Amino acid sequence: xxxxxxxxxxxxQTESPLAFKEDLGAFRLALRSWIERTVPKDWRExxxxxxxxxxxxxQRWWFDQLRAARLANSHWPVExxxxxxxxxxxxxxxxxxxxxxxPSAEMFVISLYHxxxxxxxxxxxxxxxxxxxxxxxxxxxxAQGFSEPNAGSDLASLRTRAERKTIDGRDVxxxxxxxxxxxxxxxxxxxxxxxxxxxxxxxxAGISYFIMDMRAPGVTVRPIRQxxxxxxxxxxFLDNVEIPAENLIGKENxxxxxAQSTLAAERGLIIFEAVERMAIAFEREVxxxxxxxxxxxxxxxxxxxxxxxxxxxxxxxxxxxxxVERDPHMGGSETATYIKLxxxxxxxxxxxxxxxxxxxxxxxxxxxxxxxxxxxANRFVDYLSSYSWTISGGSNEIxxxxxxxxxxxxxxx
Amino acid sequence: MDENELAMLGDSVREVLQSECPHDMVLRHVDGEDLREPxxxxxxxxxxxxxxxxxxxxxxxxxxxxxxLLYRELGTALAPVPxxxxxxxxxxxxxxxxxxxxxxxxxxIAAGERRVALMQMGATPLRLVxxxxxxxxxxxxxxxxxxxxxxxALVLARxxxxxxxxxxxxxxxxxxxxxxxxxxxxxxxxxxxxxxxxQLPAGRVLxxxxxxxxxxxxxxxxxxxxxxxxxxxxLALTVEYLKTxxxxxxxxxxxxxLKHRCADHKMALVAAEAILDDAVSSTAADQEAWPDxxxxxxxxxxxxxxxxxxxxxxxxxxxxTWEHVCHxxxxxxxxxxxxxxxxGWHLDQIGRQLAA
Ligand SMILES: Cc1cc2nc3c(=O)[nH]c(=O)nc-3n(C[C@H](O)[C@H](O)[C@H](O)COP(=O)(O)OP(=O)(O)OC[C@H]3O[C@@H](n4cnc5c(N)ncnc54)[C@H](O)[C@@H]3O)c2cc1C
Numbered sequence: 001x002x003x004x005x006x007x008x009x010x011x012x013q014t015e016s017p018l019a020f021k022e023d024l025g026a027f028r029l030a031l032r033s034w035i036e037r038t039v040p041k042d043w044r045e046x047x048x049x050x051x052x053x054x055x056x057x058x059q060r061w062w063f064d065q066l067r068a069a070r071l072a073n074s075h076w077p078v079e080x081x082x083x084x085x086x087x088x089x090x091x092x093x094x095x096x097x098x099x100x101x102x103p104s105a106e107m108f109v110i111s112l113y114h115x116x117x118x119x120x121x122x123x124x125x126x127x128x129x130x131x132x133x134x135x136x137x138x139x140x141x142x143a144q145g146f147s148e149p150n151a152g153s154d155l156a157s158l159r160t161r162a163e164r165k166t167i168d169g170r171d172v173x174x175x176x177x178x179x180x181x182x183x184x185x186x187x188x189x190x191x192x193x194x195x196x197x198x199x200x201x202x203x204x205a206g207i208s209y210f211i212m213d214m215r216a217p218g219v220t221v222r223p224i225r226q227x228x229x230x231x232x233x234x235x236x237f238l239d240n241v242e243i244p245a246e247n248l249i250g251k252e253n254x255x256x257x258x259a260q261s262t263l264a265a266e267r268g269l270i271i272f273e274a275v276e277r278m279a280i281a282f283e284r285e286v287x288x289x290x291x292x293x294x295x296x297x298x299x300x301x302x303x304x305x306x307x308x309x310x311x312x313x314x315x316x317x318x319x320x321x322x323x324v325e326r327d328p329h330m331g332g333s334e335t336a337t338y339i340k341l342x343x344x345x346x347x348x349x350x351x352x353x354x355x356x357x358x359x360x361x362x363x364x365x366x367x368x369x370x371x372x373x374x375x376x377a378n379r380f381v382d383y384l385s386s387y388s389w390t391i392s393g394g395s396n397e398i399x400x401x402x403x404x405x406x407x408x409x410x411x412x413x
Numbered sequence: 414m415d416e417n418e419l420a421m422l423g424d425s426v427r428e429v430l431q432s433e434c435p436h437d438m439v440l441r442h443v444d445g446e447d448l449r450e451p452x453x454x455x456x457x458x459x460x461x462x463x464x465x466x467x468x469x470x471x472x473x474x475x476x477x478x479x480x481x482l483l484y485r486e487l488g489t490a491l492a493p494v495p496x497x498x499x500x501x502x503x504x505x506x507x508x509x510x511x512x513x514x515x516x517x518x519x520x521x522i523a524a525g526e527r528r529v530a531l532m533q534m535g536a537t538p539l540r541l542v543x544x545x546x547x548x549x550x551x552x553x554x555x556x557x558x559x560x561x562x563x564x565x566a567l568v569l570a571r572x573x574x575x576x577x578x579x580x581x582x583x584x585x586x587x588x589x590x591x592x593x594x595x596x597x598x599x600x601x602x603x604x605x606x607x608x609x610x611x612q613l614p615a616g617r618v619l620x621x622x623x624x625x626x627x628x629x630x631x632x633x634x635x636x637x638x639x640x641x642x643x644x645x646x647x648l649a650l651t652v653e654y655l656k657t658x659x660x661x662x663x664x665x666x667x668x669x670x671l672k673h674r675c676a677d678h679k680m681a682l683v684a685a686e687a688i689l690d691d692a693v694s695s696t697a698a699d700q701e702a703w704p705d706x707x708x709x710x711x712x713x714x715x716x717x718x719x720x721x722x723x724x725x726x727x728x729x730x731x732x733x734t735w736e737h738v739c740h741x742x743x744x745x746x747x748x749x750x751x752x753x754x755x756x757g758w759h760l761d762q763i764g765r766q767l768a769a
Contacts, residue, residue, distance in 0.1 A: 152729050154660035181730045225735035227725070227743070298757065352722070355747065359755065360533070360556055363748055364603070365595040380597045380747075384740070387733050390726055397670055413669060 016069040018083060028092050035100045038065050043103060044377070049367025052223070052231060056187045058371055059107040063139050066105065073112060073136055075269075080116045081132055087321050094276035104277070104373035107184045110142040111135045113270050114192060114262045118209070122250040122258045131190070131211065143188035145179040145212070145236060146259065152181075153398050155194070156203040156256065160238060162195035162210065164245065164252075171245035173197070173210065175218075175238045181392070185234030186223045188214045192262065193243075198253050209255030211247040218242075228368070228384045263393060268324075268336035271343045272317050274374065278310055278350070281375050285354070293357035302353055309346045313339060334407055341399035344389035347374060351383040414479055423482045429459060430490040436738045439491045443599050443741065450562065452494035457525030461496065466503040466523035470515070477696040480631075481638040481689065488642030491741050493600040495559035498531035501631045502567055505579070509624055513616060518565070518581065530563035530584075530604065532556060534628050534753060539608060541570035541578060546615050550580060550608045558752075560604025561593055567619070568606065579619045579628075587611060598744040601752075632753030633706040634696065637689050640713035640749050644682050644720050647742040651675065651724045658729075671727060678720045685712035707759035714749045715756060721746040 017030035040046070047058055066072035075090055076082020085093075097104075105112070115135065119128045134140040151158040160177025167174075175195055182188070191212040198206030214221065218241040223231035250258045285303070286294070293299045320335040351374070355362050358379045368376035376382055390396050404410045414422070433455050434448065442448035456462060464479060466472025473479075480500065487494065503522045506515055521527040533556040540551040554568040566582040582589060589611060594603040652675055655666030665671060689712070692705035721743040725732040732739040750756055 147730065150659075152660065153665075154662075157660070157662075227733055227735060227740035229735065296757070348722075356750065356755075359751055360603070363596050363598070363751060365597050365599075380744075383747075384743075387725055391729055391733060395729065396726070397668070400670065 014065075014068045016071065018070050018074060021083070021085070021089060024088055024092065027089065028096060031093065031096045032100070034069060035096060035102055038069075039100060039102050044101065044369050044372065047103075047370045047372075048377075050370060052186070055370045056107065056184075058103070059105065059187075060139060060141075062103045062371065063105050063108050067136060067139060072105070072108070073116075075112075076116055080120055081136065087318065087325075090272070091276060094273050095280065098277045098280035101372070101375075103371040104273075106371060106373060107141055107187060108135075108139075109270060110144050110183070110188075110192065111140060114144060115142050117264065117269075118192065118249060118258060118262045121261050122209075124246075126246070127211065127249065134190070140189040141184065141187050142190045142192060143182045143185045143214070143234075144262070145182055145185075145191045145193040147181045148178060149180050153395060155259070156207065158194055158196060158207065160193075160195040161199075162197050162208060162243070164197070167242065170242075172242040173208075173245060173248065175210075175212070175241040175243060177238050178235065179238070180235040181224070181233045182221075182236055183233045183388075183392075185214075185236050186221050186231075188221075190214060191236070194255055194259055197255075201253060204256040206253055207255040207259075208252050209249040209258045210243050211249060212241065212243050216241050216243070226384075227387075228381045230368075230370075264333070264336055267340035267393065268317075268320050268333065271313070271339050272321065274347075275310065275313050275317055275343060277373060277375065278347070279314060282307060282310060289357070296357075299357050306346065306350050306353060309342070310350070313342045313346060316342065337399055337402050337407070340389075340394065341396060341403070344386075344396055344399075347389050348383075348386040351379070351386045355379045355383045414475065419478060419482060422479055423486065426461075426483055426486045427489075429455065430486055430492060434490040434492045434494075436491065436741075439493065439600065439741060440736065440738060442493050449493050449495060449602075452492060453496075453525075453528065453562070456494055456496055460525075462499055462503075462525035463523040465500045465507070466519055467507050470503075470507070470519040470523045472503065472507075472519075472523045477634055477693050481634060481693045484635040484638035485642035488639030488745075489646045491600050491643065491738075491745060495528060495530075495562065495602070497632070497635050498559050498563075498567070499525075499529045500635075501531055501628055502529035502565070504631055505567070505619060505624060505627060508627060509619060509621055514581075514619065517616075522565075527564040528559070528562060530557045530560040530566040531628070532566070532568045533558060534569070534625055534632065535758070536569060538569045538571040538577065539580075541572040541576065541580065541618075543572060543615065547612050548580065548615055548618055550611045550613065552608060554606040554608065555594075557604045557606060559602055560591055560606070561602045566606060568608075569625075570618075576620070577622070577625065579624055580613065581617045581619065582606065582608075582611075582613075587613065596748065598741075598748040600741065600745055601748060629754060630696065630706055633710045633759070634689075634693065636749050636752050637685070637692070637706065637709040637713040640710075640717035640746065641682065641686050641689055643742055643745055643749075644678075644685070644713070644717040647717075647721055647724045647739070648675070648678055648682060650738070651720075651727050654728055665727075674723060674727070678716070678723065681712070681716035681719065685709065685716045688712045707754070707762045710754065711756050711759045711763070714746070717742075717746040718750050 017027055017034045020026040020030040074083040074085055078084035146155055148158050162173040162175045165172055165174050191214050193210040193212045194207055196206050197208040218239040220237040221234050223234045225231045316335055316339050323333055362379035368378035368381040374382055405412055438448055463472040464475045467474045506519045532554050536556045539554055542549045550570055557566055564584060566584055567579045568582055570580050571577050590607045592605050594605055596603055655671055658665045689709040692709040695705050725739045728739055731737055
């Protein structure tokens, strides 16, 4: 299906719309034309269904194009090696990408958000140099190895063990255990791993944070099929995997608090793009629904209520971005918690609504467009995949506990 | 049937489904190990296909109470058996068919030798043209429930003069082209038929305005009962999980946020069952007991959909996996919301009655 699209390992810089960034209007036009030149007109048809490998190849191809135009990490602050684009620029990027229905770089979410958030606050200069460049220059894919079969919401109870040893004169950590639900784990080059380094300490206190090579001996990755039919996450078995000691992030046994900044990235910034795409999707719903379900007053009201929620989340995201501008290393901001919870609930309600108003048409089994984020042109798949926001990265219930206990100060249950 | 007989029927249906259609077999069915045909043979051998036909056709002449019981168990088992349209067809023929139609079809249907597919109510009708002793059909019949493997199909048609009717198609002999339309919920199936000026004897037409109403009543009752069975089962599975899964050193079922949700779901289920039971007994007394059935379907299918959606959430990551049974309930529940009239459609029926 995608064999005509090459997957280059090295890329040449192409003319970047960023050359026009001084003038927002010119930037928008340059970006629009870049998208038009770059994104194959028929990519959605060609990536309807298809194998996991085709998906991964297309993701890499798309990321290469973004990198070549310096757009991949343009949202990073200057100090992260990004372009430090203004809020207005970033909105323009999301709008133009969404309007053109450009692919979404799903497989690189950890590479683009969690990794820099972690390394900037807690990594060494050498780690930042090596691994951020790996993303920008090599297009390396990262996955997140936090959850375990018995440590989900209660992440601090994780049992994967890392022991410091000297083997043939090398300082290493030897890791044993099992991780699970790692999104795109089967395509990852690198892993953000949490493992226990002190068995005697209290739960949170004995955890360390590592950078692990997914191709190291002893790593076995098994894809797990999801309720959508696709296998987008994996379980990862770790059997005497050696991690060089320099790949420890921060200090030994301080991984827990570092992980909080990783999770904060997940809870806030990623939703910026997702909710901007949703806003454009709402415009499209209006166009498509005008002749059909919108004629039903009850449905129109329900949709309008969803619109109000969508608008409020967008505004909360803007508020959070201003907070981040003031304090780039801001950890778990309150606003990010509201955004994560609000967006997850909204995404599910919106997709449930669209499924319902689509009647039988949405009940037929058909392939979904891959690389299209939450807008796969398959209502049922979009509905099902909304759980990826309501369950992962702190479930709705855990988010509510955070609001109730940490923000409102209600006693712990 | 008195209460004892009904209870015995319920027990035997449950036992059969527990051995012939346990959830792990349904999971394998989803992965391509067909359970439809083996189950069809089972229900045929056990005479379930005859439940709603009269005794003179080898049937049991059972009323809505027995049918509701059967459908509830099919929902519990997530049974991928194409029984519903066949039972609807035999009721229709028994109540509205003329002597010839009954003798031509009813015996074979009740015996399970002829399986019937049924075009959904409310689907775009085919065009019907009468000429003397024959009729012609034009168009595409969409949303034909359980078309796969069926021998007969009851399609919906309308003449230019506004006559609405059901027409029996003999799928093999009439030489029509059938297409499968696979559903997300693979425990049921849809298909479509392309008919190009198909000429049939006029005796294939089953007419009368009561017909669509009878289909709606039977289908609504079936889906409402299926939904209570499915909801009850996925609630039990979820509660069981909450009693075994530990996080933060506690059973997650001890978290009040989760407990309360289970309590709300239980409450909605019990309420739906009350409405359904009542609708079933009023239907037993008066076959046109509308809109009680609408109320039952709204309550039951909405309770089921909300519960099944939450069940995945309450199971966490494991509930999001293909190999876990949660998603099968969710997919069946979402289809149930649309089958035999959407919630909106049924609420409109109730509303019209209230406002009249
Ligand atoms: C699509 C998807 C992608 C994912 N990707 C990744 C990934 O890339 N990397 C990674 O490490 N993990 C990933 N996860 C895992 C995810 O973070 C966990 O599933 C999540 O933390 C929940 O853990 P659990 O599945 O063990 O459920 P459990 O923690 O067992 O939760 C079960 C239910 O109990 C509720 N619950 C638990 N504790 C409480 C409480 N104290 N109060 C109230 N309710 C509670 C939960 O909200 C949930 O409803 C992913 C999950 C999904 C579904």
